[in-house]
Amino acid sequence: MKTLFSPPWWAASPHVQTILPFIFKVAKPTTFRQRQELPDGDFIDLDWLGQAQNGEPILVIIHGLEGNTESHYARRMLIEAKKVKIAAVVHHHRGCSGEPNRLARSYHSGDVDDLAYTLSQLKQYYPDSPLYAVGYSLGGNVLAKYQGSQQQHSLLERAVVVSAPLTLGACAKRLESGFSTVYQRFLIKRLQRKMLDKINTADLTEQMPITKKQLNMLNTFYLFDDKVTAPLHGFAGADDYYQKSSGINYLQHITKPTLIIHAQDDPFMTDDVIPSKDQLSPMVEYELHRFGGHVGFVAGGWPWKPKFYLEDRIINFLLSSNNNPTQHTTEETHKE
Missing domain, CATH: 3.40.50.1820 (Alpha/Beta hydrolase fold, catalytic domain)
Incomplete structure (x- = not known):
């Protein structure tokens, strides 16, 4: 029961x-x-x-x-x-x-x-x-x-x-305000570290859609998804990714x-x-x-x-x- x-x-x-x-x-x-x-x-x-x-x-x-x-x-x-x-x-x-x-x-x-x-x-x-x-x-x-x-x-x-x-879009927006930003910062830092490793990998460097400097500026899920997730996985941008994946x-x-x-x-x-x-x-x-x-x-x-x-x-x-x-x-x- x-x-x-x-x-x-x-x-x-x-x-x-x-x-x-x-x-x-x-x-x-x-x-x-x-x-x-x-x-x-x-x-x-x-x-x-x-x-x-x-x-x-x-x-x-x-x-x-x-x-x-x-x-x-x-x-x-x-x-x-x-x-x-x-x-x-x-x-x-x-x-x-x-x-x-x-x-x-x-x-x-x-x-x-x-x-x-x-x-x-x-x-x-x-x-x-x-x-x-x-x-x-x-x-x-x-x-x-x-x-x-x-x-x-x-x-x-x-x-x-x-x-x-x-x-997905509404959830990404939710994480940009209040105490929820703490969770966003924690997860974004982990994603950035993982992406930085790939940028530094010789065989993958040219395939990366962003540079190290640009990566450090991606401080929200929307920005990360728009500049990293979407282009790496065949989406036109974050909005396209959110719409097709929700x-x-x-x-x-x-x-x-x-x-x-x-x-x-x-x-x-x-x-x-x-x-x-x-x-x-x-x-x-x-x-x-x-x-x-x-x-x-x-x-x-x-x-x-x-x-x-x-x-x-x-x-x-x-x-x-x-x-x-x-x-x-x-x-x-x-x-x-």
């Missing part, structure tokens, strides 16, 4: 919800790495917990912007998978597994091709194993777009999307059971990410909470040992025998 999320009194703030899990991470279970060569000559790494045997399910975990297996939510999800005895694998975006990817291009919020390739490979290796997936933040947007763009051809039996910036445009086309979880106080979001009923497929269950922050959902415990809502909810949905989600929300209503 689903439990409504309610934060403890000491974690009602969206920033406590967002930052606390980042500080107090659980120990990461032991994983082993599989390198996956891509058709374009690049690679991505998969970090495995266990192995699927005798047709057992596989949970694919898709991390957020500049995340990886070390991310707090990935660690907790791996632990939960271990508890219920299913294999799990973290799908790293290009360049996020601790080693720079080979090409000038990297990854972005609408890049479903690498995920589709991973899923096709898993289906080839383990044809009898049902595939499930959970995507967080940027990874959630990728997963939502994959589900909608693939429609009945999705290789996933069920999926969960958590704290996804489904309307997951909200694909929700009505989803044909496999998919749960979307948002918090209305998410400091990365605005209400523009909340879909209307007309934007949702009958196969999408939409859960909007008043509190929770960004990939937070601290449900209890104490600040130094928090307990969380997400893992039980995700596993319960993915392993549910109910194949017909109904459109509804928790605590709040759809945007009309």
Whole structure:
């Protein structure tokens, strides 16, 4: 049975919800790495917990912007998978597994091709194993777009999307004001460092769309996406990238059971990410909470040992025998 999320009194703030899990991470279970060569000559790494045997399910975990297996939510999800005895694998975006990817291009919020390739490979290796997936933040947007763009051809039996910036332009604008700028600065610096490494790589220098001096001036997501993400990935600019990559445009086309979880106080979001009923497929269950922050959902415990809502909810949905989600929300209503 689903439990409504309610934060403890000491974690009602969206920033406590967002930052606390980042500080107090659980120990990461032991994983082993599989390198996956891509058709374009690049690679991505998969970090495995266990192995699927005798047709057992596989949970694919898709991390957020500049995340990886070390991310707090990935660690907790791996632990939960271990508890219920299913294999799990973290799908790293290009360049996020601790080693720079080979090409000038990297990854972005609408890049479903690498995920589709991973899923096709898993289906080839383990044809009898049902595939499930959970995507967080940027990874959630990728997963939502994959589900909608693939429609009945999705290789996933069920999926969960958590704290996804489904309307990318509005989310980029949100991060330019208030305390949210702290998150933007933190992530932009990480992106700049990674791009600087590529500018300094002899084989890639001429392929870079900007210089070192120009890179240091890109202090917002909009500027970074307009001058780096868009040209490296075939978009006309940031607006073109946001329009074509926003997951909200694909929700009505989803044909496999998919749960979307948002918090209305998410400091990365605005209400523009909340879909209307007309934007949702009958196969999408939409859960909007008043509190929770960004990939937070601290449900209890104490600040130094928090307990969380997400893992039980995700596993319960993915392993549910109910194949017909109904459109509804928790605590709040759809945007009309």
